[in-house]
Amino acid sequence: MKRAFLIIVLLAIGFRICSSQPSDRPKVAVVLSGGGAKGFSHIGVLKVLEEEGIPIDIIVGTSMGSLIGGLYSIGYSADEIRDLSHNANWSELLSDRIPRKELDQYSRIERQRYMLSIPLTKGIKYVMPKGIIRGQNVINLFCGLTANVPANANFNDFPVSFACVSTDLETGEEVLLNSGFLPTALFSSMAIPGVFEPSEYKGRLLVDGGIVNNFPTDVARKMGADIIIGVDISAKLHEAEEIKSISEVVDQLINYFTLRKNFENRKLCDIIIKPDIEGYGTSSFYTSAVDTLINRGMKAARESVGEIRSLKAKYNLQPKQITDSLITQNDWKINKISITGKYSMPENFLREGLELDVPGKYSYNEIKKAINNLYGTGSFKRAYFNLEDNYSGKRLNIMLDEKKKMDVNVGMRLNTRSAVSILLNLTRKDYTKTFGLLSLTADISSNPRLNFLVELDKKNFPKLALMIDGMYANPIVHLNRDYSYPAEIFAGSAKLYSYQRIFQYAIIGGGIKQEFYRGKLYNSISDSSLSYASKEKSITDFMVFYKYDNLDDYYFPKKGTELYSEVSLSQHGSFSHVDPIVFFKMRNVIKLNSSSALLLNLHGRSVLSDNIPEYLNNFTAGHDYEIAFDPHLPFYGLPAIWSTGKYSYVGLAGVRINIKRNYITLLGNYLVHNNKFNHFNDYEAIMGYGLTYAYKSAMGPVELTVGYSDRYKKPTLSANLGFWF
Numbered sequence: 001m002k003r004a005f006l007i008i009v010l011l012a013i014g015f016r017i018c019s020s021q022p023s024d025r026p027k028v029a030v031v032l033s034g035g036g037a038k039g040f041s042h043i044g045v046l047k048v049l050e051e052e053g054i055p056i057d058i059i060v061g062t063s064m065g066s067l068i069g070g071l072y073s074i075g076y077s078a079d080e081i082r083d084l085s086h087n088a089n090w091s092e093l094l095s096d097r098i099p100r101k102e103l104d105q106y107s108r109i110e111r112q113r114y115m116l117s118i119p120l121t122k123g124i125k126y127v128m129p130k131g132i133i134r135g136q137n138v139i140n141l142f143c144g145l146t147a148n149v150p151a152n153a154n155f156n157d158f159p160v161s162f163a164c165v166s167t168d169l170e171t172g173e174e175v176l177l178n179s180g181f182l183p184t185a186l187f188s189s190m191a192i193p194g195v196f197e198p199s200e201y202k203g204r205l206l207v208d209g210g211i212v213n214n215f216p217t218d219v220a221r222k223m224g225a226d227i228i229i230g231v232d233i234s235a236k237l238h239e240a241e242e243i244k245s246i247s248e249v250v251d252q253l254i255n256y257f258t259l260r261k262n263f264e265n266r267k268l269c270d271i272i273i274k275p276d277i278e279g280y281g282t283s284s285f286y287t288s289a290v291d292t293l294i295n296r297g298m299k300a301a302r303e304s305v306g307e308i309r310s311l312k313a314k315y316n317l318q319p320k321q322i323t324d325s326l327i328t329q330n331d332w333k334i335n336k337i338s339i340t341g342k343y344s345m346p347e348n349f350l351r352e353g354l355e356l357d358v359p360g361k362y363s364y365n366e367i368k369k370a371i372n373n374l375y376g377t378g379s380f381k382r383a384y385f386n387l388e389d390n391y392s393g394k395r396l397n398i399m400l401d402e403k404k405k406m407d408v409n410v411g412m413r414l415n416t417r418s419a420v421s422i423l424l425n426l427t428r429k430d431y432t433k434t435f436g437l438l439s440l441t442a443d444i445s446s447n448p449r450l451n452f453l454v455e456l457d458k459k460n461f462p463k464l465a466l467m468i469d470g471m472y473a474n475p476i477v478h479l480n481r482d483y484s485y486p487a488e489i490f491a492g493s494a495k496l497y498s499y500q501r502i503f504q505y506a507i508i509g510g511g512i513k514q515e516f517y518r519g520k521l522y523n524s525i526s527d528s529s530l531s532y533a534s535k536e537k538s539i540t541d542f543m544v545f546y547k548y549d550n551l552d553d554y555y556f557p558k559k560g561t562e563l564y565s566e567v568s569l570s571q572h573g574s575f576s577h578v579d580p581i582v583f584f585k586m587r588n589v590i591k592l593n594s595s596s597a598l599l600l601n602l603h604g605r606s607v608l609s610d611n612i613p614e615y616l617n618n619f620t621a622g623h624d625y626e627i628a629f630d631p632h633l634p635f636y637g638l639p640a641i642w643s644t645g646k647y648s649y650v651g652l653a654g655v656r657i658n659i660k661r662n663y664i665t666l667l668g669n670y671l672v673h674n675n676k677f678n679h680f681n682d683y684e685a686i687m688g689y690g691l692t693y694a695y696k697s698a699m700g701p702v703e704l705t706v707g708y709s710d711r712y713k714k715p716t717l718s719a720n721l722g723f724w725f
Helices: 002-019 036-051 064-073 078-087 105-113 136-145 182-190 217-222 246-266 287-303 305-314 347-354 364-375
Strands: 028-032 058-062 116-120 131-133 161-168 174-177 194-196 199-201 204-208 227-231 271-273 331-342 360-363 380-390 393-402 405-415 419-429 435-444 449-456 463-473 476-478 484-486 488-503 506-520 535-549 560-572 578-593 596-607 647-659 662-674 684-697 700-709 716-722
Touching: 028 036, 028 064, 028 217, 036 064, 036 078, 036 227, 036 287, 036 305, 058 064, 058 217, 064 078, 064 161, 064 182, 078 287, 105 405, 105 419, 136 182, 136 364, 136 380, 161 182, 174 182, 182 199, 182 204, 217 227, 217 246, 271 287, 271 305, 287 305, 331 347, 331 380, 347 364, 347 393, 360 364, 364 380, 364 393, 488 535, 596 662
Parallel strands: 028 058, 028 227, 058 161, 131 194, 227 271, 331 393
Antiparallel strands: 116 405, 161 174, 161 204, 199 204, 331 360, 380 393, 405 419, 405 716, 419 435, 435 449, 449 463, 463 488, 476 484, 488 506, 506 535, 535 560, 560 578, 578 596, 596 647, 647 662, 662 684, 684 700, 700 716
């Protein structure tokens, strides 16, 4: 009898314990609406719900709400999402730009020359892009943050069940995303039409879910939610006079579509929290806005804390421990790499471009850099990754979406050398062809130039390139402080060369160049007079070169080094007269702090011959954008161009201060030159100084430089608006 009574008591206690477990309590869902940057306020709400011990079983979101909710569902806390949001470089993420040093050689040139790119179809017709941003950087951020989530996951199996909403661009239907590859699901839910290119997901073309369901409480109900806490960041429609920019246009569209379904969905909420988003829009992706919106989310949630606590007491809700097993790993042991998707480049070329040795342990940043190496070739619309468990680590799967592009590129500048100059370029990149790169460039100015470049890519071989170049220039040549003359020269060349990448940021190559010069360009005075008779010369050059470049920006680098060295053998007339020439240039930028950098440059050119044509002698050229010919040496304080000896070397030291987009540079440079290398007592030394103000504009640098030297003894002035080329 006693034993039976004990069993009954134990069963009753067991039933009481079981009845208090989460499985018997009502399911709590949090629904996060869309609204672009205004969605940062969701983080503040989640923070307060954590503080109040509210267990979250289901989280559903649209657009920015899907991003916050998706990260929360796999184990990120509100504090961790806040830190990610605060530290992210949103201007970079919400673009397709990747660091300059991860671009290939030609893509770097494109970035630093052209302010406008117009895509063409095969029929040489202009084609409007499907969106301004392809989503390269934001998708790869998602890939890194969710790298431990299986590539084909069921979102209901996450620590917090998750779903997000998107819109089928073809049919206009609402699409529920609750399984598959989480990064592309998140991107599909936030791809604002016209801003982002549509996402291809499970065979459908998807865009922002806010178009059809911006506050998807009905989705949470269908997922089994008994209690729904909704966070609504929708705003009222703008008045006509308030719509002044594309930001307000996007806001208005999103707000308009949210009105369709919000009224009914709001009725499903037990609690509605509505943060104050006044003064902020969908595009307010900057640090102060992020912090303010998170704080406003916390404030709004705390104003509803009475309702939250009443709900908690009513249903005896207890805090829920959310596992972080899907997010704890910061680097991964990768023992295999696979490449899938659309690509025509040789696979060994792609693997070499990744620069990842397997097996090896790699962090997200290292994997992202490897992805950028491929994307930086300009051959892909998107390149992203996922990780898959295998027998002893992870397999890195690289997904590629190749593009065959033909672009018309436009550049423009106004400066003290060429006056107004317009650069027109036609580039075709298609690595399914024998010649992967074709480029034709015309510089339309008082110093016109025409350039044609073709590159041949063959498996297991270095790149082979042919460049044909023609130019006309009419610079003023200064032979000394008191004498100058107007030069006039036509130069044409055909260069056949090959190059190979050898280190992370370095290439080595060599080739042959046939040059033709016609005109007058002298750098010495004979008998106090100059003969202006037209001269022409044909020269054959054999050269080898080495280039290293890891500058983070071409015009205003904060750190890095650019080095170019070339040794050439030039012959003119016959091969009995071969003239060696050694040329090198080096720019070093050392970061001092967030707003200043130390500049240390070294340039030099040695002409190891007494009988070389005047065209191949040495000249300095003032500021970089005043250089008329590639081998000329920049020197601040002398006018462009200034004649120097056959052995000329320039050292420069300076400090550049950055205040937002404004740059002030104070520098000094020192030139030594002579016509005899070993006649050290005969070297002439010139000291020069420069002060530059520059502004970083969308059209390129706006610069004004004042220089002075002890040799010229007059101020020099140079100015530029636009990219250099």
